[in-house]
Amino acid sequence: MSPEEIKRMRQINFKQTNAFAMQNGLILGAVGIATLAAFIAGQSLPLFGSLHLLLLLCTPLLAVWLTARFRRQVAPGFPFSFSRGFAHTLLAFLYAGIWTGVGTFVYFYFLDQGHLFDTLQAQLSRPEQVEAMRQSGLDEWIKTSTGGLTFTQVIDELRKVSAATYAAMVIYSYILTAPLVAIFGGLFNIRRASVPPLSN
Secondary structure (H helix, E strand, O other), X not given: OXXXXXXXXXXXXXXXXXXXXXXXXXXXXXXXXXXXXXXXXXOOOHHHHHHHHHHHHHHHHHHHHHHHHHHHHHOOOOOEOHHHHHHHHHHHHHHHHHHHXXXXXXXXXXXXXXXXXXXXXXXXXXXXXXXXXXXXXXHHHHHHHOOOOOHHHHHHHHHOOOHHHHHHHHHHHHHHHHHHHHHHHHHOOOEOOOOOOOOO
């Protein structure tokens, strides 16, 4: 193949990879929004707290699995490089971060109305919780880390943070973790040789 043909082939591969990553990023984004919803519900219902943790742990595994599905769709039985698996996982995770960030913004700007922080404050103001924090030294650690603020004052400060800032924090967390997840997506989906068809 000539250099021009190789360049054209790479462009086609990237466009195809990006198109699938956009679709799979939507799936991962939906899981990210569900994770946020489970976290919010988990402040008052412990079962949802466990669901939040499960979704959080399963999200990278889902990203790797979606890359494996992408490989089956575009290269059934053919070689599949680390770089293509890495690129698909990375892009899908970044698109997921955008969708989850949008969901976070919508929730805090339109729906929350202080509910999350009211729930946190109510939970942590219970006498048994206050005593547990005191015995564990968490209250002193919070005061030391925040310049003397109590946990209630910390929550009051968190109320002042804008919805856009929370959305940006979510997107930033995806940007930080995407390369690591993408490494696993690339490694676990390498196929170096063609797979011969099964004989009848």
